[in-house]
Amino acid sequence: MSGWNRRAFLGAATLVALQAAVAGGGAVLGKLDPRDAPSPRRRKLMREVAEHVIPTTGTPGAGVVGAGDFVLVALAHGLSGTRKPPAADPSFAPHLRPDGSLDHAAWLEVRLGAKWLALPPARRHEALAALDAAAYKGEPAAAPWRAIKGLILTGYYTSEIGGSKELNYELVPGRFDPKVPVTPETRAYSSDWTAVDFG
């Protein structure tokens, strides 16, 4: 089976896996400290944001696989250093927790504006792309976006679909082959732990 065929085949099988993945995210969300438990609106926002970053193509996107919920759990637990006090910026002040850390989700909600969810998809995309560009240009007031986007990637590529359908996953390769030609079908392995670590 060629790479493309295999991917198309797996695409059809994803719906079942999806339900399991999303249920998993929910289970952890349920355990959050009430102060960090997200409202339905915030869950929807994060889901949509994730889907804009990694959209559904031949494989489901990040929103669909539940990366939004993962991001909320991850932020509540301080993954990627998100519980460390942020660099000082006046626009962060309303979103600081008592411990001095930034509530990234609350910040994002305000930064994107109350109407973002109601915008047509193309406008939403534009607004998010502008935030992304500002953050990667080094604008301090946009900096928290980098951590959020990073966690969306983690949520996606460590989900069953992102990790084993969009990319390949092989827990037991069985051999090490030091020289393999790259072809149009080549997909990265999410189980290449060294690459993930040092990527």
Next chain:
Amino acid sequence: MDETLHFDAIVVGSGITGGWAAKELTEAGLKVLLLERGRKIEHQVDYETELKAPWDMPFRGEGDADLYAREYAVQSLNRHFTEFTQGHFVNDAQNPYQTGADTAFTWFRSYQLGGRSLTWGRQCYRWSDYDFGANKRDGHGTDWPIRYADLAPWYDKVEDFIGVAGAAEGLPQLPDGRFLPPFALNVVEQAARERIMANWPERRLTIGRTANLTAEKEGHGPCQSRSICARGCSYGAYFSTQSSTLPAAQATGNLTLVTDAAVEHVDYDPATRRITGVRWVDSKTKARHQATARLVFLNAGAFNSVHLLLNSASEAMPNGLANSSGVLGTHIMDHANTLSAAAIMPGFEAWTTFGNRPTGVVIPRYRNMETMDGIGHTRGFSFQGGALQSTWTAGKRAAGIGKDYKNSLEKPGPWRMVLVAFADCVPRATNRLTLDRTRVDSNGIPQLRIDFAFGAEENAALAQAKADATEMLTKAGGHVMFGFDRPGPGGTAIHEMGGARMGHDPATSVLNKWSQAHDVANLFVTDGAQMASSACQNPSLTYMALTARAAAHAVALLKSGAL
């Protein structure tokens, strides 16, 4: 437990060296009690995360940062510590230690059956006479009472038993061992090897020598190239106590294993000038137990063995057991360790790899051998590292969202190559372990205090390592992005050692050339505590060889009636 338990030998600690001591002593016919402070982890049965995918884990393999900040503040700094392996490292909050005001020391530990044999990186390198002769040559520390020839047959024995994959290179500074077939260099590393050798014939990039079974061996392996070893491997395809030495010791019928047994005191009888036995605390119930034996092997891991000796002070030995010299606890070391250079390696885009090779590459020491060509230092450094491709995690650093961005992350990313230096650490009296007189652990034992700093020699070595690594990667066709010339905190290399050094002279060393206490004939310390210098190789193979050698000597003494 029965208060009158008596054994031929007691081994304290079940890690890399304790497993070897238990195997050698039981195989020689001795009745051995193996005491391990940590929990029991049974081979295959208890490797709980071995088969898990990231999506099976609550935090997707990254782990709960909040929990780590509270309870694993030190352990989580180590790259091998992940959500998959966290159960194989200590909880720092429950196992505190102290450091001096000017000391940053990250002490990476595994308190469990198997110790750090479960979590280690498996790199196995012989020492050479450049290493055993180092102290004598430049005057730092005291001379080793042994040379390579004393240890060579024991290296043979250890490699034959554990299985080390590697390539013979015929280098005097890194003697070849008895190797299983090597893992292969990938395309970039192969090219780098050739280009580096073309410029510097004495610099030999070769595949890491690793205790992973590239061929099946007595029902173990072969290695499946998963590179998830620290989770525990049901194939038994890397060396650990569980996969190798413990089953051998148990097969003799001479082993008694007690886990959750934290040894707090080694008892000394001044009348006979012998150890009589040990006392321990049950880590779970806090009940106190004891046993007697004709000889004791300390294998608690370098710093813990020294801790135990310091804590075993008695009226007859008020400064610590076997410490008439006063040097117990001093001259501790860890390799000075840093990422010397990281480069993008263009020109190999047509190639990738399949499988996860559980080792990187090594460039053995090439400085300060026949010619003293080190700038500001008299010893060696070597590099480990390798070439790898980036992947989706690189997307975190890249601008973009949407379909094109997603598609840009689906292929293996650009090739990079990294060289990480390990530099010899000079033994210094001021780098030392002591008991903290004000703080105790959960068993009421004074906590260990670490005072440690690198000095001018290590900084000079890493400065030269950075310059050399930059030059080599550039000549190999790379564009160097960054590199460092300052060591990470002490402990970063996880090669902490020394504190009960071996030496000729009882006035300046704790152990003789058989790893036997000068002061107490039936006491052996065969872990990293015995090291008189650090070399720049990963040390555990040498600890194993020294342990096997000491065990043979102890058995001979016992059988001859000398003990």
